[in-house]
């Protein structure tokens with residue numbers, strides 16, 4: 578614990594000025610799964626990008642429908658596509674650290690996790706200078722010590738309440754139906770813009786947002802930052 582605290586202080590000195598921890602004090606290590614607000618609110622979160630062309634198309638879709646989302650960025654993919662990471666930030670979406678190589682961190686030591694998360698933030702900030710990165714999401718939801726470590730680095734751990742399971746693309750119609758049938762008020766929804774061909778996900782989001790808006794759903798960011 579001493580080691581972790583010492584590490585957190587040392588890391589805070591490096592990242593503190595740019596992180597939300599400096600502005601708002603301690604960041605909670607409780608994993609966020611709820612959207613902000615009351616009633617029919619939902620938060621869209623997209624993992625594993627940047628991944629052109631799907632991410633770029635998704636940015637168009639979200640702009641057309643005036644929805645802001647969270648993008649959980651895979652460090653290697655940021656290094657590959659820095660201009661897409663910049664486009665995400667420029668569009669006003671919220672950035673989330675999703676680790677450097679999408680490893681299962683559940684058995685890693687706090688020191689190993691901190692090094693990975695710092696490397697990821699550095700990669701994001703090389704692409705997007707002074708980026709605000711208020712969230713961290715563990716690959717596979719395999720948290721281990723990473724929720725505590727991310728909080729010590731000023732990032733709130735971001736979970737989800739509903740996973741649309743678009744890993745094996747089941748067809749756009751199926752994704753649309755899942756979103757319309759299974760959405761619950763206040764859910765943080767997990768979808769993917771990266772890690773494969775995500776054109777079905779992008780198409781489904783484009784079709785679902787206007788239907789949900791007509792049903793008076795509102796799209797908000799997750800709680801906790």
Ligand SMILES: [Zn+2]
Pocket residue numbers: 624625675679716717
């Ligand atoms: Zn992922």
